[in-house]
Amino acid sequence: MKKTIKALKFSIVFLLITLSFIACDKEFSVIESDVLGKGNANFLTDSMDVPVSAYNKKLNALQINNLSSNLLGFFDDPEFGQTIASIVTQVTPTSFNPAFGVDPVIDSVVLSIPYFSKIIGTNTDGNIYSIKDSLYGDSEIKLSIYHNNYFLRSFNPTSPNSPQNYFSNGGSNNGVGPTDNSAFTENNTINFDDHKGILLQDFTFKPSAEAIKTSVGEGADKVTSRGVPALRTFLDDTEDTKNFWKTTFIDIEGRPELSNASNFNDYFRGLYLKAEAIGGQGNMILLDINSTDANITIHYSKGEENSRTQDAYTLNFRGGNKLNTFINNYTTTFADGDPNLGDETLYLKGAEGSMAVVDLFGNEDADGDNTPDALEDFIDDFRISDPDDESGYLKDNTTGNFVLKKLINEAQLIIYEDQSLTISSHGEDEEDYHKYDRIYAYDIANNSIIADYETDQTENTQSPLSSRIFHLGQRDTDKKYKIRLTQHLNNILLRDSTNTKIGLVLSTNVNYINNAEILNSNDDGVTAVPAAAILSPRGTILHGSAESVAPAKKRMKLQVFFTDPEDN
Numbered sequence: 001m002k003k004t005i006k007a008l009k010f011s012i013v014f015l016l017i018t019l020s021f022i023a024c025d026k027e028f029s030v031i032e033s034d035v036l037g038k039g040n041a042n043f044l045t046d047s048m049d050v051p052v053s054a055y056n057k058k059l060n061a062l063q064i065n066n067l068s069s070n071l072l073g074f075f076d077d078p079e080f081g082q083t084i085a086s087i088v089t090q091v092t093p094t095s096f097n098p099a100f101g102v103d104p105v106i107d108s109v110v111l112s113i114p115y116f117s118k119i120i121g122t123n124t125d126g127n128i129y130s131i132k133d134s135l136y137g138d139s140e141i142k143l144s145i146y147h148n149n150y151f152l153r154s155f156n157p158t159s160p161n162s163p164q165n166y167f168s169n170g171g172s173n174n175g176v177g178p179t180d181n182s183a184f185t186e187n188n189t190i191n192f193d194d195h196k197g198i199l200l201q202d203f204t205f206k207p208s209a210e211a212i213k214t215s216v217g218e219g220a221d222k223v224t225s226r227g228v229p230a231l232r233t234f235l236d237d238t239e240d241t242k243n244f245w246k247t248t249f250i251d252i253e254g255r256p257e258l259s260n261a262s263n264f265n266d267y268f269r270g271l272y273l274k275a276e277a278i279g280g281q282g283n284m285i286l287l288d289i290n291s292t293d294a295n296i297t298i299h300y301s302k303g304e305e306n307s308r309t310q311d312a313y314t315l316n317f318r319g320g321n322k323l324n325t326f327i328n329n330y331t332t333t334f335a336d337g338d339p340n341l342g343d344e345t346l347y348l349k350g351a352e353g354s355m356a357v358v359d360l361f362g363n364e365d366a367d368g369d370n371t372p373d374a375l376e377d378f379i380d381d382f383r384i385s386d387p388d389d390e391s392g393y394l395k396d397n398t399t400g401n402f403v404l405k406k407l408i409n410e411a412q413l414i415i416y417e418d419q420s421l422t423i424s425s426h427g428e429d430e431e432d433y434h435k436y437d438r439i440y441a442y443d444i445a446n447n448s449i450i451a452d453y454e455t456d457q458t459e460n461t462q463s464p465l466s467s468r469i470f471h472l473g474q475r476d477t478d479k480k481y482k483i484r485l486t487q488h489l490n491n492i493l494l495r496d497s498t499n500t501k502i503g504l505v506l507s508t509n510v511n512y513i514n515n516a517e518i519l520n521s522n523d524d525g526v527t528a529v530p531a532a533a534i535l536s537p538r539g540t541i542l543h544g545s546a547e548s549v550a551p552a553k554k555r556m557k558l559q560v561f562f563t564d565p566e567d568n
Contacts, residue, residue, distance in 0.1 A: 044564055045563050049557050049558065049560075050361060050374060050558040051361060051362040051374045052360055052545050052556060053341070053362045054356055054358045054544045055356070055357055056347055056356060056357075057355050057356065057526055058334040059352055059355055060168070061169070062168045062529060063166070063168075064183060065165055066165075066321075067531055067534065068514065069286055069288055069290065069535060070287050071285070072143075073085060073136075073141050073282055073285055074276070074277040074283065075136045075137055075283075075538075077537070079331075080330050080331060080347075081331035083170070083284070083352075083537055084277065084326065085325070086272070086275050086324070086327075087272075087323070088148055088152065088192050088325065089273070089321070090322060091268070091295075091320055092261060092316050092318070092319045093313070096258060096261070097254075097258060097259050098253065101302030102304060103302060103304075104301070105300060106299070107310065109296065110297050111145070111201075111232065111235050111295075111296050112212070112227075112296075114230040115230060116286055117229045131229055134285060134286035136538065137281070139206070140204040140205060141204070141282035142205070142275070143275055144273075146199055146274065147196075147197030147200060147272070148192070148197060148271055149197045150195035151265070152164075152269070152320075164185065165517055166183040166185060168324075168326050169184050170326035170327055172329065172330075176189070176191045178327070180193040180194075181325035183325055184519055195272075198240065201235050203233065214227065235296065270322075271296075290318050292316070292318060294317040295315060297312050298312060324535075328352060339524065344548045346544045348506040348540050349506070349539030350536035351536070351537050355504060357526065358413065358502050358504060358545075360413075360489075360502065360558055361374040375492075375500060382406045382562075402496065405564075406562045406563065406565075408562050410560075411486045411559065411560045412482045414480065414559060415439065415481040415556055416556070417475070417480070417542055418543050434479075434538075436465055437475055437506060437538070437540055439504055440510050441472065441502050441504055442530055443488075443503075445499045450487075450488050452471040455487055456469075464509040464510055464512075489560065503529065505530055506540055507530065508532065509535070512531065514532075516533075544556055545557075
């Protein structure tokens with residue numbers, strides 16, 4: 001008897017596990033079991049494909065200030081072409097009203113900005129680092145560091161209670177020179193090359209994953225420490241640059257310019273880091289410029305002749321206004337797509353490029369009521385009707401939510417990478433080139449994350465690649481992505497949400513969910529993009545929703561798996 005019960009338990013467990021897979025992966029299944037008996041089966045599972053319309057949206061004039069980090073360098077995307085990223089940034093002193101002491105003399109001026117790195121091992125010297133996740137390309141660039149003379153305002157003078165935003169101006173016909181870095185405000189175009197001050201340093205630059213070693217003292221008193229990999233260079237190599245730092249800071253001790261943040265920012269307007277390719281090649285690195293270790297340190301000696309001591313005056317990059325500029329020389333022409341028929345090919349390109357807009361229920365509206373016909377059919381199919389309610393559907397008296405006759409188990413937006421194009425032929429490692437791409441989906445109407453993002457418990461703050469993988473599925477071996485929208489569709493059904501339009505961008509960090517405004521844009525309701533897309537220099541190409549997509553099985557689709565009680 002015990003053996004029979006154990007066998008029955010095993011059969012039921014096996015059956016339930018099997019059914020859970022069937023519910024998600026099969027087009028149609030009816031739960032009828034020889035064990036349960038057909039008369040005891042009171043529900044069935046089914047699936048349906050919901051019409052979608054996916055089309056391209058060209059991205060221009062994106063907000064480039066107040067980003068979490070900044071790109072620097074040159075990147076040549078194998079499909080889309082070239083992008084150069086430079087940086088204009090303020091700095092903020094650690095303290096105001098400095099006292100430099102008796103007879104101060106500058107010993108050195110050092111700039112240091114960490115890369116995003118991770119520890120991959122150790123040796124006898126200490127940690128071994130990798131910067132592979134934030135480095136694009138492996139050739140040298142020319143890097144020139146200038147004093148910046150343009151004042152980066154914090155507040156918009158035409159609307160004093162609003163922050164001053166700056167917007168990208170990276171197109172080929174942008175009104176400035178082909179190698180000049182520029183930006184828009186609401187009313188002006190700023191050419192930062194017209195506001196260059198003294199050249200503080202220029203050199204060929206290729207990021208290294210080696211730890212930064214610094215030493216203090218001499219002989220037996222010498223102490224060497226190791227820091228994370230960083231862009232580190234001296235800014236006082238010449239008599240002119242040494243004199244610049246002396247006259248700019250040491251010689252004005254006690255003056256109002258160094259007394260508070262407002263005076264300081266107007267007086268010393270920061271740096272301009274200008275990147276240029278060398279022979280059409282280079283690299284691009286993501287800098288952790290908001291790190292507490294990102295700074296300019298003025299090392300100086302002070303005191304009487306026989307009692308000299310060393311001290312430092314530190315200017316931090318963290319907290320000041322800063323922005324990324326872009327110069328684009330694309331080989332692909334981005335354009336707004338067809339919202340009615342959808343596009344055959346979708347382009348996702350960061351750093352001022354292109355995104356995709358997905359209308360989850362298409363655009364067909366035969367009755368002209370501004371609600372897609374497919375959405376109306378979807379609601380009719382899932383909600384319980386109630387002619388006495390003005391909405392036409394039954395509501396729960398306690399929650400106010402609509403009562404459903406069918407329950408959504410899972411909803412997936414299925415997206416395929418277009419493998420027929422040349423984007424995967426980069427030469428360095430063709431198989432791995434897009435291996436770590438992540439597609440980020442957001443609610444266009446509210447410029448916010450989607451409900452499924454909030455409920456996804458797989459957040460990983462240490463590894464963005466492995467974060468939110470239930471909602472934002474990773475690229476699989478078939479070069480396919482699954483974006484789960486289960487809660488998003490439930491909100492449409494339960495709460496009458498009308499947010500049926502989502503945006504898709506490429507992201508290297510799905511944990512970074514801040515938005516970047518688009519200047520003077522309300523086309524398709526797209527007024528902002530996830531800021532992470534601006535910091536993702538690579539692009540990818542996807543199959544769209546148009547009928548011409550071939551093969552048809554690669555066409556973008558929204559699959560909905562649901563449970564339908566038999567008594568409906």
